[in-house]
Amino acid sequence: MSIREHLTELERRHENIEKELESTKHHPSIDELEIGQLKRQKLKLKDEISRIRVSG
Template sequence: MALASHLEELQRKHGDIEREIDEALTHPSTDELEITALKRRKLALKDEIEKLKTRH
């Protein structure tokens, strides 16, 4: 059961970052480096989610 809750937490974080990116893109003063960093974090979470799904 721990795996399922961990997976849910990663998916929640992934969604949170996606919303942060969307919000950052609506503000013209947002730094491109910040957006790039958020996208990298989102991709890393997606990769981890996929690894856990294929392992289980």
């Protein structure tokens, strides 16, 4: 997998987590633990995306 493909995959996963977060926030039974986990995953992906862009 090339760096560009890897970056595209990370961006796709980041976007999917964002959509899942939005969906979870509007759900009647909000699970704060799940929201926290999703936010941490999203931040981790964002950091990795930034790292690749800077080094690439």
